[in-house]
Amino acid sequence: MxxxxxxxNGIVLGSGYACIALGWTILLGVARLVNFAHGQLYMxxxxxxxxxxxxxxxPYPLAIAAAVAVLSALGLLMQSAMMRLVMTQxxxxxxxxxxxxxxxxxxxxxxxxxxxxxxxxxxxxxxxVDLGPLWFTWQDVxxxxxxIALYAAVWLFTQRTRYGSVIRAVAEDPKLAELFGIxxxxxxxxxxxxxxxxxxxxxxxxxxxxxxxxxxGFNEVIMTFVVVVLGGIGSIxxxxxxxxxxxxxxAFFGAFVAQAYTTAAAFALLLALLVIRPAGLATK
Amino acid sequence: MTVIESRSPTPMPLLRAxxxxxxxxxGFFLPRLLGGxxxxxxTLTTIxxxxxxxxxxxxxxxxxxxxxxxxxxxxxxxxxxAANLSTKYGLDGWSTALAxxxxxxxxxxxxxxxxLRTREFVFSLVTYAAAVVAYEIAFNWDAIGGxxxxxxxxxxxxxxxxTSFSAATQEDLWPVSFVLLLLTLGLIARFRYxxxxxxxxxxxxxxxxxxxxxxxxxxxxxxxxxxxxxxxGLAGWLYAYQRAYVGPDMFESYFLVMMLTAVVLVGxxxxxxxxxxxxxxxxxxxxxxxxGDWNKIVLGSVLALVLIFWPTGLVGLYRRFSKx
Numbered sequence: 008m009x010x011x012x013x014x015x016n017g018i019v020l021g022s023g024y025a026c027i028a029l030g031w032t033i034l035l036g037v038a039r040l041v042n043f044a045h046g047q048l049y050m051x052x053x054x055x056x057x058x059x060x061x062x063x064x065x066p067y068p069l070a071i072a073a074a075v076a077v078l079s080a081l082g083l084l085m086q087s088a089m090m091r092l093v094m095t096q097x098x099x100x101x102x103x104x105x106x107x108x109x110x111x112x113x114x115x116x117x118x119x120x121x122x123x124x125x126x127x128x129x130x131x132x133x134x135x136v137d138l139g140p141l142w143f144t145w146q147d148v149x150x151x152x153x154x155i156a157l158y159a160a161v162w163l164f165t166q167r168t169r170y171g172s173v174i175r176a177v178a179e180d181p182k183l184a185e186l187f188g189i190x191x192x193x194x195x196x197x198x199x200x201x202x203x204x205x206x207x208x209x210x211x212x213x214x215x216x217x218x219x220x221x222x223x224g225f226n227e228v229i230m231t232f233v234v235v236v237l238g239g240i241g242s243i244x245x246x247x248x249x250x251x252x253x254x255x256x257x258a259f260f261g262a263f264v265a266q267a268y269t270t271a272a273a274f275a276l277l278l279a280l281l282v283i284r285p286a287g288l289a290t291k
Numbered sequence: 292m293t294v295i296e297s298r299s300p301t302p303m304p305l306l307r308a309x310x311x312x313x314x315x316x317x318g319f320f321l322p323r324l325l326g327g328x329x330x331x332x333x334t335l336t337t338i339x340x341x342x343x344x345x346x347x348x349x350x351x352x353x354x355x356x357x358x359x360x361x362x363x364x365x366x367x368x369x370x371x372x373a374a375n376l377s378t379k380y381g382l383d384g385w386s387t388a389l390a391x392x393x394x395x396x397x398x399x400x401x402x403x404x405x406x407l408r409t410r411e412f413v414f415s416l417v418t419y420a421a422a423v424v425a426y427e428i429a430f431n432w433d434a435i436g437g438x439x440x441x442x443x444x445x446x447x448x449x450x451x452x453x454t455s456f457s458a459a460t461q462e463d464l465w466p467v468s469f470v471l472l473l474l475t476l477g478l479i480a481r482f483r484y485x486x487x488x489x490x491x492x493x494x495x496x497x498x499x500x501x502x503x504x505x506x507x508x509x510x511x512x513x514x515x516x517x518x519x520x521x522x523x524g525l526a527g528w529l530y531a532y533q534r535a536y537v538g539p540d541m542f543e544s545y546f547l548v549m550m551l552t553a554v555v556l557v558g559x560x561x562x563x564x565x566x567x568x569x570x571x572x573x574x575x576x577x578x579x580x581x582x583g584d585w586n587k588i589v590l591g592s593v594l595a596l597v598l599i600f601w602p603t604g605l606v607g608l609y610r611r612f613s614k615x
Binding site (some may be wrong): 033041091098102103104107109110111112113115117118225226232240267268272281 | 311408420428586593594599
């Protein structure tokens with residue numbers, strides 16, 4: 008058992024977690040909204056990519072663009088339907104509504120894409136990089152680079168630009184923000200569309216690693232949610248750190264303790280943290 | 292909105308008792324009135340079991356205003372307790388039911404205590420994650436069934452003082468599920484007017500008032516959550532005997548979506564709401580099924596559309612039209 012290889016595996020896994028979690032982190036942290044269809048959106052993003060490459064014969068970059076476009080449109084639709092609940096900050100109903108929509112997406116995808124497991128063909132995910140005893144794929148490198156670039160861009164945008172402060176103003180108090188001439192509806196709509204396109208991008212990049220199923224849903228992205236809570240609800244830097252940390256933890260736990268119980272172990276970690284620091288790691 | 296209808300003294304207590312009695316008698320003979328076929332018995336038994344399952348979520352959602360996404364965990368605890376204890380140790384129904392209640396209380400107390408200081412939606416997130424993790428454990432741990440589950444659960448036996456009741460067929464299970472449903476309805480009816488029930492509603496509707504009266508909303512949440520767990524657990528317990536099989540599929544999101552939809556469809560804080568909601572949904576799936584994937588779309592759409600367009604459910608819709 009090679010420690011250096013497990014560190015590589017951990018970074019590979021962790022960048023994937025962080026990549027998929029980005030949309031949720033923004034939605035939760037910047038707009039204070041929740042979306043329990045996140046798992047099904049991930050599934051849909053993966054299947055649209057699969058359909059575009061395997062059935063429509065598009066090259067991989069175009070397939071990614073297709074997945075982002077489809078999910079953005081879906082996000083626009085979802086958020087428009089839920090706008091009243093969003094404006095009244097009815098989180099209880101929003102949680103249940105998104106759960107219901109996720110269930111619809113699951114049934115609809117099974118009708119469209121069939122019930123069989125599929126694999127995303129990827130030339131990058133088969134291209135191995137061998138560094139003596141260590142190995143990883145070019146796809147892993149791509150995921151890591153895109154994840155870090157995205158987090159940096161989002162951090163700069165929300166913290167350093169005027170638009171970023173507009174979004175944060177809406178999150179603080181939508182009614183007050185409207186008094187200052189900000190259209191809160193548009194802001195919520197854009198943030199939600201961003202969440203959907205981010206998860207589509209994450210799915211297109213991360214999903215080639217494992218077989219995809221229309222029923223995978225939230226189980227597949229449960230680590231996302233652990234990342235978001237560990238990172239301290241909505242903290243962008245926190246989510247990136249939590250993603251990578253959780254990746255390392257998963258890799259080492261899987262290699263040295265028990266592969267089957269890595270999710271349970273990550274969850275135990277989360278529970279322990281919730282007792283010590285209920286608001287997450289990043290807060291003081 | 293009529294939230295707490297003050298318990299007006301019933302003008303005719305006898306009439307009230309008589310109508311409840313008639314409701315019970317009619318309910319008990321309902322499968323026979325519907326033809327007495329085994330389809331009628333099994334559908335109604337399923338409705339009764341699922342309704343009890345939904346009442347566990349109803350307590351949390353309607354009276355506490357919180358969303359528990361982890362009740363499939365309690366549902367599965369009931370099923371796995373019944374399956375494991377009856378096949379491996381030959382225990383009767385009473386013992387497995389007691390074990391279900393104890394395990395559900397312990398699991399809910401643990402989960403509730405850990406999330407005691409978290410923000411509201413973190414509670415939902417953690418309960419959801421708990422169910423996913425429990426699924427993985429149930430799927431991987433062969434000692435309690437593993438990915439294959441447990442087949443061949445013996446018929447439910449409930450030895451009474453002198454005699455013993457054994458339920459081998461769907462017809463035999465109907466009285467048990469009916470009694471369980473009645474007990475649950477009685478419990479919820481009492482809960483609505485209990486100290487805890489009213490305090491929970493107050494903490495939900497008027498947190499400032501609750502705080503000024505010295506109510507700790509976190510403790511109320513914990514108490515209500517712990518009470519709700521064995522209700523859903525006992526439904527899972529009976530479901531195991533009905534299917535004679537228990538597996539990781541008890542964690543499927545179908546049950547979670549079903550619980551939430553049944554509660555919101557008719558309207559929150561309506562005593563028989565979850566029962567009517569369950570009956571409508573199960574009838575659609577069993578009698579007017581469109582195939583598994585379409586049924587998912589129907590169930591999920593009902594849940595989303597009701598909350599988006601008629602947040603008060605069918606009852607609210609009826610009230611709006613009857614006012615005109």
